[in-house]
Amino acid sequence: MSLFFTTKKTDKGSGLGLSMVYGFIRQSKGRIKIESSVGVGTSVYLQLPLARALTPASVSLPNPSITFMSKQTLLLVEDNAVLRATLIEQLQLEYYCVVAVSSAEEAMVYLANSASKVMCLLSDIGLLEIDGIALAHYVREHYPHIAIVLMTGNQTNITKQAQEFMILHKPFKTAQLLEHIQRATRRHTNKDLPLK
Structure with a gap:
């Protein structure tokens, strides 16, 4: 089942809203139901499992492979406000300091004034004006000195100019x-590591 579709013109967005929602619901072990009627509209119903309170025994310590980068900044470039907010939350939960534009x-x-603080650029490819x-x-x-990870939901956006960077597919x-951020960062500091 695929929820990918778009009414947007080329370079005007990827139409990945439902696809991201579907991925989130599947990852959360929930369900999604969509009802749509011409002239009436569309209703989207999300069902998520009830969260269980953590007991002291189930609380784990932060992953050392992530926290060693906790005081360094990741620059996120995403023009979709909802996805940008979701990515900020995910990255902050993993101890990254995130600057989002x-x-x-x-x-x-931002880089003109604060590039020395940035360890990694995480950018969508399908940006308007100047693309990722x-x-x-x-x-x-x-x-x-900055490692680079590019995100895309559109295979046609991946040109030869993009193939030299780490690509994360939506x-x-x-x-x-x-994994992509950590691999890109390690590869950037150790140039002999393969890209994929």
Whole structure:
């Protein structure tokens, strides 16, 4: 079953809203029901399992492979406000310091003043004006100490210019997101590691 569709024109968005919702629901072991009628509208029903309170015995210590980067900054570039907020929450729960912007232009302004704080760029490819691939090349040229991960939900966005970077395909799970960031960061500091 695929929930991917879009009414948006090329370069105007990926239409990944339902796909991200579906991925989140599956990851959470819940259910989704959609009812749609022409001229009436669409209703989306989400069913999530009841959360259980953590007992002291079930509380685990933070993952050392993640917390060693806790005081370093990750620059997130995502023009979808809902997805941006979700990614911020996921990354902060994993002890990342996140600076989030909605465009490549905003990212460039931030880097001009604070690039030394940034350890990794996490950017969507399908940005308006300056896309994520152009931003990645700009960062590589001007701030070579920064690792780069690009996100996309559209296979046609992946050109030869993007293949040299780590690519994360939407929708993805939190574990996949963290793995890509950590692999990109390790690879960046150890150039002989393979990209994939």
